[in-house]
Amino acid sequence: MNLPPPPGPAPKHHVLSVLVENRAGVLARVASLFARRGYNIFSLAVAPTQDERFSRLTVVVDVESAPLEQVVKQLNKLINVIKISELDPRDSVERELVLLTVRANAEQRQQVLSLVELFEGHVLDVSVDELTVTAEEHPSRLDDFEELLRPFGIVDIQRTGRVALPKLEPGGVGSNRH
Template sequence: MNLPPPPGPPPRHHVLSVLVENRAGVLARVASLFARRGYNIFSLAVAPTHDDRFSRLTVVVDVESAPLEQVVKQLNKLVNVLEISELDPRDSVERELVLLTVTADGDRRQEVLGLVERFEGRVLDDGADEVTVSVEDHPSRLDDLEELLRPFGIVGIQRTGRVALPRLESGGPV
C-alpha cells in the first residue's frame, strides 16, 4: 500500500544529498560547519556508497535557518566534500525508517497491530504490554503514523532521518 507523498504545503526544509570522502572526521566537519554558521540540521543520515571511498549524506536543512545557497557554497568549501545536490521533494524518492515501542495492552493491542499493518510495518519485538515495530515509508507518512499511535502511548521512538535519491527520468513512485 505504498502511497505517493501527499500533496500539501511547500516543504519546510531542503534536502541535500552530499557526496563526501569516506574518512575519519568528515561528518564532524559537516556538522560543525552547520553549527558554526548557524544552520539547523533537521535530520542527517550517512553511510558509505557502493564505492567505499565515498559516503553519501542526506541532510535535511531547516529552511528558516539559512539561505540554501550559502549552505551549499560553504559545504562546497570543505576539502572532503565532492558533490552537493539539492533534492526537490517533487523530483526525488524519499524514505525513512522508524522503530517504535508502543503500549499495547488488552483490547488496544489489535488496534495498534492493525495500524502497523496499514503502514506495512513489522513487529520486531512482542512484550506483555508493549510492542516494538518498524515501519519504512515516506517521512510525512511516518509523521502520520506517529500521530495515530500517540494516543496509545509511545514508549520509545527512533527515526533514522530521511534518505533520498533523485527520481529516475521516466520513472514514478513504486
C-alpha cells in the first residue's frame, strides 16, 4: 500500500495527553477549564490505563500556543490531574477509529468495498442499499477515507477522537512512562 505519509496537523491543533485519577467528576473538571475560556475541544478520548486508578485523556484542541500554556498550567492545578504532556505529532503515534454508514446500492457496492479494502477497513453491517463500515487509522487518513466515501452519500458517522502515545526511543526502554 502506497498511501502518502500523514500530513502535519494544522498549526493551531494541539494534542494533549492528560493522565488523571479514574473517578467521578474528573472529566467535567477538565472539560470546564476549556469551556470557561471558550476553547473548543475538537476531540476527546478517555479510557482507564493499565493501572485502573488512572485514566488517560487524549484531548485535541484548537488554541494558539500561548493561551494553551495557561490552560495546561491551570489543568495541572486540578487535584485529580496527575500529568499532562503535549504530544508533538512528529514524536507520537496516533490512531482513530470510525464507524460509517454509507449509501451503496448493488452497482456502487463494489466501489465502496474497494475503498474499504484500500483503508484496511471492514464491513460491519449491510442492507439492500447501505453499508456500515469501519476503519482504524491515522486521523488524517480517516479524513481521506471520509472524503472519498462522501460522494456515495454518508448516512451516519461516528469517529472516536484521536488517541495517542509518545513514540518509543529506538534504543531505549521505559521512556517517559508513569
